[in-house]
Amino acid sequence: MDSFSSPSSGSSSHFNSEDFKDQLKTxxxxAYAEEFLETVRGKCFEKCxxxxxxxxxxSESSCVSRCVERYIEATGIISKALFSGPR
Structure with a gap:
């Protein structure tokens, strides 16, 4: 039997499940941080x-600061709308 079909005890299965969830969250x-930085870098660099x-x-430094702040604010608004939408 492979590891996916072999029976295991409840506590071991629970630990593996939690470990997997933690790894996935990380x-x-x-991935989100990398995408965020790449987007901000591209958009703000191009603009500023x-x-x-x-x-x-x-002026370039101020522009980059404002650009990043706006992007963070927009990302927060979008996230809030997505995760607190109609239930």
Missing amino acids: QLAQ ITKPGSSLSG
Whole structure:
């Protein structure tokens, strides 16, 4: 028998299930963070960095800060709408 079809005790199965859920949550959080950073990097860089160089100008830095703040706010609004929608 393989590990998927072999019988196991309740506590061992529960531990494995919780461990799997924890790993899945961690992987989803990491994937979300990577996607978030990639999106922000792409959109905010394209919008705010007009003359790439070795450092940001004051206006570029302010623009990036505002862009990231707006993206975080929009993501929060969307998440809230998705997870607190009609039940």
